[in-house]
Amino acid sequence: MMIQGLRAATAVLELAERDNGEPNAVVAAAIAGDLRAFERLYRQFAPTVYGLCLRLTGERTAAEDCTQETFVAAWRALPSFERRSRFATWLHRIAVNTVLNRRRRPSAIYEVATPGDAMPDAVDRAAGPPPVDLERAIAALPEGARQVLVLVGIYGYTHGEAAAMLGVAEGTCKAQLHRARGLIASAMGREVS
Amino acid sequence: MSENLRPDDRELAQLPREIAPPRDLWPAISRAIRPAPRQRWPMALAAAASGALLAAALSWAILHNRPSSVPAPAQAALAGPAADLADPSYVAARAELEHSFHERLALLEPVTRARIEQSLLVIRNAQDDIRKALAADPASPVLQELLDSTRHDEIDLYEGVVRGTQPAISRT
Numbered sequence: 001m002m003i004q005g006l007r008a009a010t011a012v013l014e015l016a017e018r019d020n021g022e023p024n025a026v027v028a029a030a031i032a033g034d035l036r037a038f039e040r041l042y043r044q045f046a047p048t049v050y051g052l053c054l055r056l057t058g059e060r061t062a063a064e065d066c067t068q069e070t071f072v073a074a075w076r077a078l079p080s081f082e083r084r085s086r087f088a089t090w091l092h093r094i095a096v097n098t099v100l101n102r103r104r105r106p107s108a109i110y111e112v113a114t115p116g117d118a119m120p121d122a123v124d125r126a127a128g129p130p131p132v133d134l135e136r137a138i139a140a141l142p143e144g145a146r147q148v149l150v151l152v153g154i155y156g157y158t159h160g161e162a163a164a165m166l167g168v169a170e171g172t173c174k175a176q177l178h179r180a181r182g183l184i185a186s187a188m189g190r191e192v193s
Numbered sequence: 194m195s196e197n198l199r200p201d202d203r204e205l206a207q208l209p210r211e212i213a214p215p216r217d218l219w220p221a222i223s224r225a226i227r228p229a230p231r232q233r234w235p236m237a238l239a240a241a242a243s244g245a246l247l248a249a250a251l252s253w254a255i256l257h258n259r260p261s262s263v264p265a266p267a268q269a270a271l272a273g274p275a276a277d278l279a280d281p282s283y284v285a286a287r288a289e290l291e292h293s294f295h296e297r298l299a300l301l302e303p304v305t306r307a308r309i310e311q312s313l314l315v316i317r318n319a320q321d322d323i324r325k326a327l328a329a330d331p332a333s334p335v336l337q338e339l340l341d342s343t344r345h346d347e348i349d350l351y352e353g354v355v356r357g358t359q360p361a362i363s364r365t
Contacts (some may be wrong), residue, residue, distance in 0.1 A: 035223070042219055047211035054212055068218050068225070075226045134204060153205035181202075 014114055027087050031078050045088060048094050053151040056099045066102060070095040080146040096165040114148040145180035148173050294351040297358035313350060319343045
């Protein structure tokens, strides 16, 4: 018990010493078991986590569930947060894992928009490119391509980081990004470069 | 972090990373994590379990085949799964037993005494821990059960020492 208290105090000190733009003191308090501090982290990071989950799943209900599961998993894993990475990055990894694990469940059915859903019913090619919203085009991408595009293109992760999160080879990640770009360009009626 | 992004990708990078959830998800998250606080319960449980083990082992070592010396009325007052802590007979019996325990403890070898005191400390630390957790979650039946269990461990330890040292008292 004393050792645990000492560890928590050390965690607070270590985190207080760092200044990387993150709520270190709040993270440290949450690590020490402070539920109110964890709620503050939820308030701060929920929009990013939900945004990530929404774009990875392409479906609102699934994104809500994944966001919820991410924060529950984060609370349970907080004692193992080693502070080598930023808290936001750590949380994003949990979110990606949650989405992937949920995908693997037999009952998981995401109502991801198909290209047909995303595109207008009647496209008059002569009238120019269809007015397809970029978000809808992303949601309509095949799963692997969408995941890479979201992590690398929107959330700014490197191929190495995205590959590690998704559990795929870096080359696969690059190939998926290339594929995603082509599909997006095509959906947006742009020339594929 | 970004790499390999082309001019066309700027449009992607400009998409908002933050999208507010359509409803507040915190109440559900809070419900999911409250029943199992991460640190205090397992520690308290481990401490209670280790205290019980130590107490049981010591009691067995001291008491094996020894006759009981704890007065029957006191035993009756202290026994039972849910002794009433406010019951005067319980309070008196407990005080009497605790007094006898401290008297008898002084008769033991220093090494044995140190082990018993260490065992008692483990039990009391566990009780403190559980009381703190109970202050935050007073309605928890699990915590209440744990606290009761550590109280029984404490009583068992007292009884063990009192019964185990009875022959030594008789000889003097």
